[in-house]
Amino acid sequence: MPLSTHSVPPLKDKSLLREEAFVNGKWVGAKSGKTFDVHDPASNEKIGSCPEMTREDVVLAIQHAHTAFKSFKATTARERSRLLRRWYELMVENASDLATLITWENGKPLADAKGEVTYAANFFEWFSEEAPRTYGDHIPSSTAGNRIITIRQPVGVCGLITPWNFPAAMVTRKVGPALAAGCTVVVKAPGETPFTALALAELGKRAGIPDGVFNIVTCHDNTPEVGKELCENPTIKKISFTGSTPVGKLLMQQCSGTLKKLSFELGGNAPFIVFDDADVDKAVDGAIAAKFRSSGQTCVCANRIYIQKGIYQAFADKFADKVSNFKVNGGFFEGTTHGPLIHKKAVSKVHDYVEDARAKGANVIMGGQCIDGLGPNFYGMTVITGMKKDMKLHQEETFGPIAGLFEFDTEAEVVELANQSEVGLAGYFYSKDVDRIWRVAEALEVGMVGINTGLVSEPAAPFGGVKQSGFGREGSKYGIDEYTNIKMITFGGIKA
Numbered sequence: 001m002p003l004s005t006h007s008v009p010p011l012k013d014k015s016l017l018r019e020e021a022f023v024n025g026k027w028v029g030a031k032s033g034k035t036f037d038v039h040d041p042a043s044n045e046k047i048g049s050c051p052e053m054t055r056e057d058v059v060l061a062i063q064h065a066h067t068a069f070k071s072f073k074a075t076t077a078r079e080r081s082r083l084l085r086r087w088y089e090l091m092v093e094n095a096s097d098l099a100t101l102i103t104w105e106n107g108k109p110l111a112d113a114k115g116e117v118t119y120a121a122n123f124f125e126w127f128s129e130e131a132p133r134t135y136g137d138h139i140p141s142s143t144a145g146n147r148i149i150t151i152r153q154p155v156g157v158c159g160l161i162t163p164w165n166f167p168a169a170m171v172t173r174k175v176g177p178a179l180a181a182g183c184t185v186v187v188k189a190p191g192e193t194p195f196t197a198l199a200l201a202e203l204g205k206r207a208g209i210p211d212g213v214f215n216i217v218t219c220h221d222n223t224p225e226v227g228k229e230l231c232e233n234p235t236i237k238k239i240s241f242t243g244s245t246p247v248g249k250l251l252m253q254q255c256s257g258t259l260k261k262l263s264f265e266l267g268g269n270a271p272f273i274v275f276d277d278a279d280v281d282k283a284v285d286g287a288i289a290a291k292f293r294s295s296g297q298t299c300v301c302a303n304r305i306y307i308q309k310g311i312y313q314a315f316a317d318k319f320a321d322k323v324s325n326f327k328v329n330g331g332f333f334e335g336t337t338h339g340p341l342i343h344k345k346a347v348s349k350v351h352d353y354v355e356d357a358r359a360k361g362a363n364v365i366m367g368g369q370c371i372d373g374l375g376p377n378f379y380g381m382t383v384i385t386g387m388k389k390d391m392k393l394h395q396e397e398t399f400g401p402i403a404g405l406f407e408f409d410t411e412a413e414v415v416e417l418a419n420q421s422e423v424g425l426a427g428y429f430y431s432k433d434v435d436r437i438w439r440v441a442e443a444l445e446v447g448m449v450g451i452n453t454g455l456v457s458e459p460a461a462p463f464g465g466v467k468q469s470g471f472g473r474e475g476s477k478y479g480i481d482e483y484t485n486i487k488m489i490t491f492g493g494i495k496a
């Protein structure tokens, strides 16, 4: 059935749909007056437009953030905690509108969008609690008469660049700790999904976030020049980026001239391993959750599913059976379990990986093509057996709804295969053997391990990768460290 914007529920609070950028507490357009259109990935219809900002607009936003930093850094941690708490409460009160915006511009089913709002709001709640706990240390000195302490200070103005796959949560996971620490921020919202971020700005204003502390710039075609300004502008002291590894490498180069503090949450290629001794039904459920969340468009999605020989067929049958029950459609339709991909480029990439696997001898037992009758961004939930390691699906992040099932023999073999990747974000495995659990968890070259679970993300857990998945941790007690500098203070000449 063809989709249309008629299926989009009206917002309860229409003022949450903003078509301007947010700078110094005001809604503004680009100085050039140019805009870009944002489309619903399900219907391809236009949702609205946003300012196509340039370097000039960004420089202004950075200046306002810099001015605001002078007073915001002097607020007490308790004041900042209360602001974040109020912002959290407003997100909860407006959860249904925020979810509507997420589904509209990102395409994920409404139930998932509601889940994302809760997840996103919880980062503000978490960091409202962390703000008053940015402790320093007292360090015994090696020099007689000296005393050493450390204090933690906000790094300054931060440039935050976020992706489209979690239009709310990737923003709050950065803004929460930044503001908790006393930093001010310029967020570059993704061109595909700016409206959720802008709605957060509206709620932030209502929460009393002071002017200039939280700014959002929007752009589409101008993204490279806007990114360059954020990276090269000496007033920005930190860049936190979530997105692909190639863009991360570019940003790192661009930041080298001003040696900024960096946090990079980049691409993954998560192994998901099921050992013979696992509970197969639970492993199937875990694999479904890890693979098909957001139609496979998360950085921690299972990308390579390794099943031990003895249970391969049983696992594949049960897995395919569950996938066959998915209901793929526009995210606002009742009963939809999976929505469209973000755009045609994503669909082409996914299909290329399927064709590559097919050409190299794999069996596509389900999906493997676009879904007739829905828009061009709807790709069938795909299950492929007989995967081999020379296939693209083994070597690269798919970021789409393709589950490739690989067969393996031994623990040593699968750990080696799992680690044959330049990236290392998440890894999962199912087993009941305690010795194996410790061995494999310690051997996997990733930043996050899920044992007997397919979901690892929550505000209390440190999120981040190793190798070319980047560095730095978000969420958890460590998240705020990314936005503070340690200052050491030595008192000398103290008489005992």
Ligand SMILES: NC(=O)c1ccc[n+]([C@@H]2O[C@H](COP(=O)([O-])OP(=O)(O)OC[C@H]3O[C@@H](n4cnc5c(N)ncnc54)[C@H](O)[C@@H]3O)[C@@H](O)[C@H]2O)c1
Residues within 6 Å of the ligand: 161, 162, 163, 164, 165, 188, 189, 190, 191, 223, 224, 225, 226, 227, 228, 242, 243, 244, 245, 247, 248, 250, 264, 265, 266, 267, 268, 298, 299, 300, 397, 399, 425, 465, 469
């Ligand atoms: N590790 C994580 O926490 C995490 C989370 C979500 C997504 N990701 C990764 O992000 C990728 C998918 O997202 P994507 O396709 O939007 O990635 P992307 O790198 O193309 O874009 C991410 C963000 O960077 C911006 N961007 C793109 N080019 C830029 C440039 N030259 N200068 C400045 N900004 C630029 C985009 O507009 C967007 O806001 C996947 O690789 C995924 O694994 C990682």
Ligand SMILES: O=CCCC(=O)O
Residues within 6 Å of the ligand: 165, 166, 169, 297, 298, 299, 300, 457, 463
């Ligand atoms: O896609 C990246 C973020 C996913 C998550 O936070 O679980």
